[in-house]
Amino acid sequence: MRIPCPHCGLRGHEEFAYLGDATLRRPDPAAPDAERAFAEYAYRRDNPAGRHRELWYHAQGCGTWLVVERDTLTHEIGRVTEAREQGGS
Amino acid sequence: MRYSIFSVLRQALAGNRGWAPAWREPEPKRHYDVVIVGGGGHGLATAYYLARVHGVRNVAVLEKNYVGSGNVGRNTTIIRSNYLLPGNIPFYEWSLKLWEGLEQELNYNAMVSQRGVLNLFHTEAQRDLFVRRGNSMRMHGVDAELLDVAGVRRIAPFLDFDNARFPIRGGLLQARGGTVRHDAVAWGYARAADRLGVDVIQQCEVTGIRVEAGAAVGLETTRGYIGAGRIGLACAGNSSRVAALAGLRLPIESHVLQAFVSEGLKPVIPGVITFGAGHFYVSQSDKGGLVFGGDIDGYNSYAQRGNLPTVEDVCEGGMALMPFLGRVRLLRSWGGIMDMSMDGSPIIDRTPVGRLYLNAGWCYGGFKATPASGWCFAHLLARDEPHAVARAYRLDRFAEGRLVDEKGQGPFPNRH
Ligand SMILES: Cc1cc2nc3c(=O)[nH]c(=O)nc-3n(C[C@H](O)[C@H](O)[C@H](O)COP(=O)(O)OP(=O)(O)OC[C@H]3O[C@@H](n4cnc5c(N)ncnc54)[C@H](O)[C@@H]3O)c2cc1C
Numbered sequence: 093m094r095i096p097c098p099h100c101g102l103r104g105h106e107e108f109a110y111l112g113d114a115t116l117r118r119p120d121p122a123a124p125d126a127e128r129a130f131a132e133y134a135y136r137r138d139n140p141a142g143r144h145r146e147l148w149y150h151a152q153g154c155g156t157w158l159v160v161e162r163d164t165l166t167h168e169i170g171r172v173t174e175a176r177e178q179g180g181s
Numbered sequence: 182m183r184y185s186i187f188s189v190l191r192q193a194l195a196g197n198r199g200w201a202p203a204w205r206e207p208e209p210k211r212h213y214d215v216v217i218v219g220g221g222g223h224g225l226a227t228a229y230y231l232a233r234v235h236g237v238r239n240v241a242v243l244e245k246n247y248v249g250s251g252n253v254g255r256n257t258t259i260i261r262s263n264y265l266l267p268g269n270i271p272f273y274e275w276s277l278k279l280w281e282g283l284e285q286e287l288n289y290n291a292m293v294s295q296r297g298v299l300n301l302f303h304t305e306a307q308r309d310l311f312v313r314r315g316n317s318m319r320m321h322g323v324d325a326e327l328l329d330v331a332g333v334r335r336i337a338p339f340l341d342f343d344n345a346r347f348p349i350r351g352g353l354l355q356a357r358g359g360t361v362r363h364d365a366v367a368w369g370y371a372r373a374a375d376r377l378g379v380d381v382i383q384q385c386e387v388t389g390i391r392v393e394a395g396a397a398v399g400l401e402t403t404r405g406y407i408g409a410g411r412i413g414l415a416c417a418g419n420s421s422r423v424a425a426l427a428g429l430r431l432p433i434e435s436h437v438l439q440a441f442v443s444e445g446l447k448p449v450i451p452g453v454i455t456f457g458a459g460h461f462y463v464s465q466s467d468k469g470g471l472v473f474g475g476d477i478d479g480y481n482s483y484a485q486r487g488n489l490p491t492v493e494d495v496c497e498g499g500m501a502l503m504p505f506l507g508r509v510r511l512l513r514s515w516g517g518i519m520d521m522s523m524d525g526s527p528i529i530d531r532t533p534v535g536r537l538y539l540n541a542g543w544c545y546g547g548f549k550a551t552p553a554s555g556w557c558f559a560h561l562l563a564r565d566e567p568h569a570v571a572r573a574y575r576l577d578r579f580a581e582g583r584l585v586d587e588k589g590q591g592p593f594p595n596r597h
């Protein structure tokens with residue numbers, strides 16, 4: 093698997109650290125159901141078979157957090173963007 | 182047909198023409214008291230103990246592929262009960278006890294071989310950690326022995342003891358640990374369950390779970406609708422997908438783990454040996470091949486194959502431990518998809534959907550758990566209450582903060 097880093101070009105995935113699902117959004121800690129929402133956020137995952145948006149950190153390269161679209165059935169890599177462009181956390 | 186020395190002799194004299202199939206190929210009935218989804222080791226063991234221990238015999242096991250096609254036929258066959266946490270030790274020790282009597286129980290040669298599991302340590306700090314684990318095991322009545330360098334040398338003189346970076350300082354030995362012929366476990370349970378009346382139905386994929394008034398009542402399958410009094414999911418690796426059919430979202434990510442086997446060698450490795458400064462474990466099969474593995478690849482995957490950087494990492498671990506490996510040729514490698522749970526421990530529990538039960542999250546250590554997992558899941562399905570040794574494996578433990586995190590890694594599935 094090779095990931096096209098917007099800064100460094102096509103690099104082997106072993107240069108990157110993986111953090112998983114990029115679609116999770118940190119819940120509002122002041123919301124009335126915050127406790128339940130944080131348990132969901134910390135522990136539950138969609139874990140899809142197919143297209144997955146996920147976070148990779150170019151640890152042995154430019155040090156950028158990336159959002160990579162990848163197919164979990166084929167390992168095919170699609171669009172790669174910088175995580176900061178998507179905003180939120 | 183009962184297997185014995187006499188049946189082998191009789192068949193040998195008759196040209197081996199009289200062997201009957203090990204189990205039937207039944208058509209699915211319209212309704213069962215219990216339906217198990219997933220014909221891997223855990224699903225088949227569950228069905229067997231439901232029939233044998235609880236007298237529930239109107240049971241079907243639905244397998245989308247063929248028996249043994251999943252992780253039960255892909256793992257590196259290691260069994261052990263050398264755990265640290267009180268939530269884990271009694272469960273895995275019960276499993277090891279069941280392994281010890283399994284072949285007589287099933288009338289099937291599963292090649293259970295208690296050749297010992299030796300975990301090596303390489304620093305003083307790691308030694309302390311292993312002492313703690315060994316003491317924890319012994320307090321639960323489990324065998325554990327701390328070996329110094331001379332003790333390790335007696336068992337495995339070929340290791341690279343004075344490696345400059347990772348010198349071997351000793352090891353923690355569980356002599357009762359070992360290996361089991363993995364697919365024979367699936368075949369043995371399938372045959373034994375079948376003999377008690379369980380329908381083992383292959384090529385039958387579950388595509389939907391019918392829920393009425395908050396309770397599961399049956400399954401849509403590629404071979405039609407099958408009604409069920411209770412449904413147990415045991416779909417290792419695919420648990421999230423199958424549970425999603427009933428609207429559940431699990432604390433699980435699916436990951437790929439690779440395994441490797443070398444060309445056959447004369448006997449060289451006496452038991453199971455694990456490297457403590459990286460992730461590498463190895464044993465030698467009775468055919469002579471070195472069977473080994475290491476870390477998971479580390480990203481979500483349903484592909485049943487991994488990537489080359491992990492192959493390199495595993496082989497580096499092996500070379501650091503036993504440099505003679507460099508002369509050995511690799512014969513085959515493959516991958517399996519596992520449920521990596523958020524704390525590295527399994528789930529055997531009810532679900533928020535009535536009459537739907539879950540057995541999942543076995544990570545890369547669920548083969549050794551097969552007998553106890555089946556035993557406890559059968560208990561839960563038959564009595565609707567958790568078995569005493571599986572009490573910690575609740576689905577709601579994540580929200581409740583009662584994690585069973587053996588390695589202390591936090592909610593990062595690829596680090597367990
Ligand atoms: C490479 C590798 C090495 C391992 N090494 C070890 C080891 O040394 N020691 C150890 O203890 N553990 C090990 N494990 C882990 C162990 O193999 C698993 O935890 C365990 O086998 C999982 O339980 P199972 O046998 O029931 O799984 P499986 O055999 O995977 O059974 C699940 C079954 O569910 C079926 N299924 C899925 N979806 C559906 C559906 N919709 N309808 C019908 N059926 C469905 C699948 O086809 C599959 O047959 C290893 C795993 C791998 C991949």
Ligand SMILES: [Zn+2]
Binds near residue numbers: 100
């Ligand atoms: Zn980069």
